[in-house]
Amino acid sequence: MVEQAVGPIVEALAAQAPNGWSQAVLHSRAGRRGSSVTGGYTVRGEYRNTGVPNPYRELMALGEALRMDRGWDPVSLELRCRPSGEYRLVVFHGAVTRVTGGGSGFHVILDGDYRLPQPGRHQQPGTAAPAGDPEPAAARFRAYLQRRAEILGHPEELPPPATPAAIDEAERRLGRRLPADLRALYLIADGDGVGYDHRYLFQGNAWLSLESMVAEHSDWSGGDRPWYGWDLEWDSVVFDTAPADTVRRCGAHPGWLRFATGHDGNFLAVDTDPARDGRPGQIIHTGRDYDQGPVYAEDSITSLLGMYLELLDQGAYEKAGDHIELLSPTSDPAPQRIIGEIPDEVPPTLQAIHINNTSDLVDLTPLTAATHLRLLHLNRSTTADLTPVRELPVESLRLTLTGGDLTPLEGHPRLTALALNTTAPVDLTPLRTTHQLRGLDLSGADVPDLTVLADLPDLRFLSLTARQWTALLDEGKVPPTLAAARLADADATFDEALALAARLGLDTDDALRATGTLQTADGDGSP
Known part of the structure; x- marks a missing residue:
């Protein structure tokens, strides 16, 4: 064989x-x-x-x-x-798998079921009342259909209404109540598809029938986005949407009910479990292209339909055959980020910055203006002082440190992932109080005492060279909570990775x- x-x-x-x-x-x-x-x-x-x-x-x-x-x-x-x-x-x-992407070496998976927590699961929930209203929503929807019929020259065929009993059953299967304004729409039509032909009423998105909405929810019943492996996930960040603290910072959530789709893996959803400043029933974009965070659209179906009517009244649409494309004002839905040097004026809304290939030491002080900064990566760039990071909500940090130390990271409340290169020996002791730290890459760092790693309270991912792993294992100080380990040497062999796996407790005898x-x-x- x-x-x-x-x-x-x-x-x-x-x-x-x-x-x-x-x-x-x-x-x-x-x-x-x-x-x-x-x-x-x-x-x-x-x-x-x-x-x-x-x-x-x-x-x-x-x-x-x-x-x-x-x-x-x-x-x-x-x-x-x-x-x-x-x-x-x-x-x-x-x-035991080969590292893909920009990394090298091998991953050893010690707990195949573990997934890093999504920050949005612990956000303060919203307490505001819904913004939607079923009566105005139904009136706007009928007006929207009438305006479309005038533009197309004929009314559009829609499925029959859903019955109240069918909506009740869908809600039972969803485990969530539909927002009242969305429920009102289903009492007018059960989606916008007749057979396989959709009207795409929601700005290029097909409105799903109740049965299809329940099916989509079942596919995402765990409420988590797909897991892409430790090489992509260990230092990933879920960004905040705008307005901030309206939608939970998750790649997916069981409270997001997908009711319309572009058939491309992306969806419009009603958010039944918003963050602190959000409102139940608000509309968000989620799905394949939103792994790094959802995008807020409107506070309700009612408001969304109001916007559609305004666009039609303004002539902001294009007609192609029997389809109408609404032309909303363009905007960049991605979290604000910078790739390059730190600008003279740092926007306070900045959430991510990648500083690449700098020859001089990078002064991080200007970044203190970025009070929402989640990701700070110095790629092939060096800094000597981490003090500005102390007060920033940085979760993912990559850098080369020269002449400085890790003291500013002591007790950092948000840091979850650190990839550290050094030009001189560094003491890891300050990380003992960095209680959110889940991922750590020290394969490019000079660390005289690795035994400190055993004191990190919830470390789940650790990347070291073969020499570093040997030193740590010989001391018996492997962090007890590890779910995955990386052997980082570029020339590592599969046999060497299997040997590491065995020392970490995996049974590799049947390789x-x-x-x-x-x-x-x-x-x-x-x-």
């Missing part, structure tokens, strides 16, 4: 190898949801991290065979081969290893 799958992969690696290659390395993750491939070739002593083929069918066949034989889904593998046809294959289940030599097409073992 293994040889049948490996043979074509080795042949593909040899066929696409550059001149002068001495070794090919292919890393893959394969399972019922598909496969991914990374790797490269060693050419004249230099490793090129690019160019390996993706033998999709063979990888999927190998993954399926191991799922049937060992119950592994997905599987992670490393295949190394040489021009002679010699190969070495190492396979394990998905608890599959296979070696062999495959003759090439001409039969002489040459490439």
Whole structure:
């Protein structure tokens, strides 16, 4: 089984190898949801991290065979081969995976069920009354349909109304009451689709039937957005919308009832569980393109319909066949962020800044004006003083520190992720009181005493080099709450990652290893 799958992969690696290659390395993750491939070739002593083929069918066949034989889904593998046809294959289940994206090394997943908490789950709830009103909402909706009919030259066909009993049953299945103004619309029509043909009444979004809305809610019943893996999630940030503190800072939430969609993974939703300054029944954008936070639209369906009527009255629309596109004023829905240098005037609404490739020391003092700053990344840039960070609500911090220390981070109430590089030894003791810290990357830092890590109260992700892991494990000071670990060395092998996993408590005895030599097409073992 293994040889049948490996043979074509080795042949593909040899066929696409550059001149002068001495070794090919292919890393893959394969399972019922598909496969991914990374790797490269060693050419004249230099490793090129690019160019390996993706033998999709063979990888999927190998993954399926191991799922049937060992119950592994997905599987992670490393295949190394040489021009002679010699190969070495190492396979394990998905608890040990190659880091993708901009990182290197391997992840070891110690708790596959753990997910980092969303900040919005702990926000103060709103107490204001709903802004929507069912009677004006129904009147505006009928006026909206009438104006559309005048523009199109005919009324639009809509489904029959939903019955009060059907709405009650939908609410039972949703576990939430619909806002009264949205309920009033369903008593006029059960969505805007007849068969598979929608009217797209909500500004390019199809209005879902009750049954479809319940189905969408069931798909998101856990109230969490998809998990994209530790390489993307460990230092991710959910930003605030504008106005601030109206919508919970979550990628998804069980109180968001998706009632309209653009069929692109994005939705309009009514928010039945707003944040402190929000109102129940407010309208938000959520879905695929809103992982970093929802976007506030209007305070209610009633207000949304009022805006639609105003746009029609202003002639702010385009007609294409039997469809009308409303042209609302353009705005940037993304949280305010800067990529580049710190500006002379820092906007107080700034939530994220990426300072890249600076040659001089970066003075962070001007950022104290950014009272909503959540993300501060100094990429290939250096600072000597973290004092300005003390008073900022920064949650994700990346930097290179030279000549300074971590004292300003002592007791920081918001910091959840820190990626630290240093040019001199640094003391981690101030982090003992940084109680929200969940993720820490020290693979680029000089840390004489790593044993402090055992005192971090709720650390879930830790990235270290092999040398650092060995020192920490030898001292028996691995943080007890870890859910994931990263072996950060760029040249780390799968065997080394499995050895780390074993020392961290995973049973890796059943890892599959296979070696062999495959003759090439001409039969002489040459490439």
